[in-house]
Amino acid sequence: xxxxxxxxxxxxxxxxxxxxxxxxxxxGDLSVYWYQQSLDQGLQFLIQYxxxxxxxxxxxLERFSAQQFPDLHSELNLSSLELGDSALYFCASSLIQGAAxxxxxxxxxxxxxL
Amino acid sequence: AQSVTxxxxxxxxxxxxxxxxxxxYSSSVSVYLFWYVQYPNQGLQLLLxxxxxxxxxxxxxxxxxxxxxxxxxxxxxxxxxHISDTAEYFCxxxxxxxxxxxxxxxxxxxxxxxxxxx
Numbered sequence: 001x002x003x004x005x006x007x008x009x010x011x012x013x014x015x016x017x018x019x020x021x022x023x024x025x026x027x028g029d030l031s032v033y034w035y036q037q038s039l040d041q042g043l044q045f046l047i048q049y050x051x052x053x054x055x056x057x058x059x060x061l062e063r064f065s066a067q068q069f070p071d072l073h074s075e076l077n078l079s080s081l082e083l084g085d086s087a088l089y090f091c092a093s094s095l096i097q098g099a100a101x102x103x104x105x106x107x108x109x110x111x112x113x114l
Numbered sequence: 115a116q117s118v119t120x121x122x123x124x125x126x127x128x129x130x131x132x133x134x135x136x137x138x139y140s141s142s143v144s145v146y147l148f149w150y151v152q153y154p155n156q157g158l159q160l161l162l163x164x165x166x167x168x169x170x171x172x173x174x175x176x177x178x179x180x181x182x183x184x185x186x187x188x189x190x191x192x193x194x195x196h197i198s199d200t201a202e203y204f205c206x207x208x209x210x211x212x213x214x215x216x217x218x219x220x221x222x223x224x225x226x227x228x229x230x231x232x
Contacts, residue, residue, distance in 0.1 A: 002157060033219070043204065043222040056219045090157060103220060105150075105157030 003027065006091050006106035014114055018079040021109045025072055025093030031055070032074040033094075033103060034066055038087040049074060081113045116141040116207050120223035128231050129197055135190040135226045137205030145209040147188040148220065149179055152202045161203070164188065175199075200230045 003026035013019055025032050034046040036059075045058035049068035060066075063081075068074045078085060088110050092103040121136040139145060146165050150158040162173040169181040179190045188205060206220040 002159070004157070035222075042224040045219050045221065048219055058219065092158075102160045102163070103158075105159070107155070107157045 023091030
């Protein structure tokens with residue numbers, strides 16, 4: 001158990017819909033990262049927050065948005081869903097924001113768009 | 115920009131045989147290198163990492179990796195694998211941009227599925 005909690009574990013929805021994925025980081029961790037894992041793209045970095053502020057942005061679509069709340073949990077919002085958004089979405093956390101910090105991953109939220 | 119190439123998408127081996135999972139990276143700045151492992155239906159877990167110092171790093175379960183700057187490689191090896199080592203292995207890189215600060219973002223390779231047969 002990494003200490004990172006993601007909900008829901010599985011989600012099935014239709015094209016055009018909007019979903020919210022939630023992540024609770026390990027106790028004490030200030031950084032939260034979101035990754036998308038798909039068969040064709042592999043693991044793609046989406047976005048990082050540190051203590052409530054956006055710190056780095058990767059291949060995140062404009063239809064996607066995220067935020068980190070004062071209690072440090074984070075949400076990833078996916079809207080106008082397309083079939084290609086079907087993937088496993090991972091949240092990870094770390095204590096520090098530096099490059100040397102180990103990331104602790106949750107078990108992921110599997111999104112299926114029909 | 116940084117990138118990681120894992121040269122083998124699948125590696126099948128027999129139990130107790132040695133294995134090497136290959137990883138090459140590309141970066142214009144100093145890097146930190148990582149191997150993560152993903153067991154079925156689980157998230158990724160850190161296996162080992164190279165930050166500085168000795169170029170040979172080891173994990174608690176017998177894996178080792180060697181940082182080779184001239185060849186820009188960070189291959190993962192184990193002299194004798196077990197059935198329980200069956201998993202997907204990801205090589206990852208992070209580093210500081212020139213004049214800037216890295217915030218810990220990891221760039222992952224495509225993964226190598228290691229399957230250990232009895």
